[in-house]
Amino acid sequence: MTDKADGQIMIPEEEKRLESQLCFAVYSAAHAFNRAYKPILDRVGLTYPQYLVMLVLWEKGALSVKTIGEKLDLDSGTLSPLLKRLEQAGLISRARDPKDERQVIISLTEKGTDMKCQVGMIMDAIGQATGCDMAEMANLRDRLQQLKANLAAD
Amino acid sequence: MTDKADGQIMIPEEEKRLESQLCFAVYSAAHAFNRAYKPILDRVGLTYPQYLVMLVLWEKGALSVKTIGEKLDLDSGTLSPLLKRLEQAGLISRARDPKDERQVIISLTEKGTDMKCQVGMIMDAIGQATGCDMAEMANLRDRLQQLKANLAAD
DNA sequence: CACGATTTAATCGTGCGCAATATTTATTTT
DNA sequence: AAAATAAATATTGCGCACGATTAAATCGTG
Numbered sequence: 001m002t003d004k005a006d007g008q009i010m011i012p013e014e015e016k017r018l019e020s021q022l023c024f025a026v027y028s029a030a031h032a033f034n035r036a037y038k039p040i041l042d043r044v045g046l047t048y049p050q051y052l053v054m055l056v057l058w059e060k061g062a063l064s065v066k067t068i069g070e071k072l073d074l075d076s077g078t079l080s081p082l083l084k085r086l087e088q089a090g091l092i093s094r095a096r097d098p099k100d101e102r103q104v105i106i107s108l109t110e111k112g113t114d115m116k117c118q119v120g121m122i123m124d125a126i127g128q129a130t131g132c133d134m135a136e137m138a139n140l141r142d143r144l145q146q147l148k149a150n151l152a153a154d
Numbered sequence: 155m156t157d158k159a160d161g162q163i164m165i166p167e168e169e170k171r172l173e174s175q176l177c178f179a180v181y182s183a184a185h186a187f188n189r190a191y192k193p194i195l196d197r198v199g200l201t202y203p204q205y206l207v208m209l210v211l212w213e214k215g216a217l218s219v220k221t222i223g224e225k226l227d228l229d230s231g232t233l234s235p236l237l238k239r240l241e242q243a244g245l246i247s248r249a250r251d252p253k254d255e256r257q258v259i260i261s262l263t264e265k266g267t268d269m270k271c272q273v274g275m276i277m278d279a280i281g282q283a284t285g286c287d288m289a290e291m292a293n294l295r296d297r298l299q300q301l302k303a304n305l306a307a308d
Numbered sequence: 309c310a311c312g313a314t315t316t317a318a319t320c321g322t323g324c325g326c327a328a329t330a331t332t333t334a335t336t337t338t
Numbered sequence: 339a340a341a342a343t344a345a346a347t348a349t350t351g352c353g354c355a356c357g358a359t360t361a362a363a364t365c366g367t368g
Contacts, residue, residue: 131304144179150285
């Protein structure tokens with residue numbers, strides 16, 4: 001970045017191009033992950049966002065829709081129909097919190113709980129699709145989290 | 155990865171968790187980028203995927219639907235309606251290739267060509283939303299491209 | 309030349325992702 | 339207590355993303 005005499009800030013052309021390329025790389029890698037996970041998740045009838053919700057529930061137990069949304073960065077417009085489909089599939093149940101009837105508490109059914117081991121075993125099949133060692137994966141994860149935080153900060 | 159005596163390959167629990175975390179980090183960073191670009195692109199009435207198509211056309215000139223799809227990793231099911239909307243907006247035109255009537259050649263209209271500078275200037279406003287310096291951006295870009303290549307290789 | 313196989317786009321159905329709006333319940337103000 | 343405000347979820351509408359199917363044009367081989 002170069003400060004010009006008039007105080008206006010200019011971004012060099014190359015920097016703009018790099019940001020575009022990074023954005024596309026992230027966009028494109030997300031699609032690639034989706035495609036890699038899809039055949040695995042198809043076997044248990046889950047989509048990737050549905051799988052994320054199940055992951056959260058397996059780890060944390062029953063949660064409100066809002067809490068799930070905060071953890072996954074998704075709003076009710078996305079979650080409501082998604083949760084309805086998970087309920088339809090018999091994996092979760094929804095109930096109003098008696099303490100605060102505005103909240104809907106999502107909890108796992110027995111079928112939903114059982115799916116954890118099933119998916120865990122199936123996930124072994126994905127092997128090392130990333131082709132990264134653990135240090136590289138951890139490093140990439142951290143950098144992306146930082147990137148996301150920077151972007152969210154505006 | 156550890157090879158067991160029976161030849162079966164087991165992925166340690168931690169490695170599986172890391173891969174999940176990396177996948178989510180990519181998924182989540184992609185959404186963050188989208189949210190960062192959206193207010194900018196809204197000003198010119200483009201979505202991010204539409205913007206990607208325009209970028210390709212600005213760089214390469216007229217292209218077939220298939221070529222655009224290869225560059226962006228999108229299929230005709232995604233591109234056909236998207237291109238229809240860009241045509242509706244008066245930014246591109248579509249014509250069958252006289253040499254091979256199967257192909258549809260997408261070319262920029264004057265309005266579409268003009269939009270390049272307009273968007274370029276607006277994109278300056280995004281500043282350094284990533285919070286990364288150029289070396290960092292280039293490094294992340296390259297590693298994500300490698301990751302994508304590994305995932306695509308299955 | 310003919311006919312089956314391949315290539316290229318378009319279409320359809322399902323499921324996100326998100327903005328805008330509505331609805332219901334809870335909380336705060338007056 | 340009544341009215342205003344806020345919070346949590348649901349609904350609607352639009353635009354990807356992708357698999358599956360369809361239709362038309364081209365190519366390959368006998």
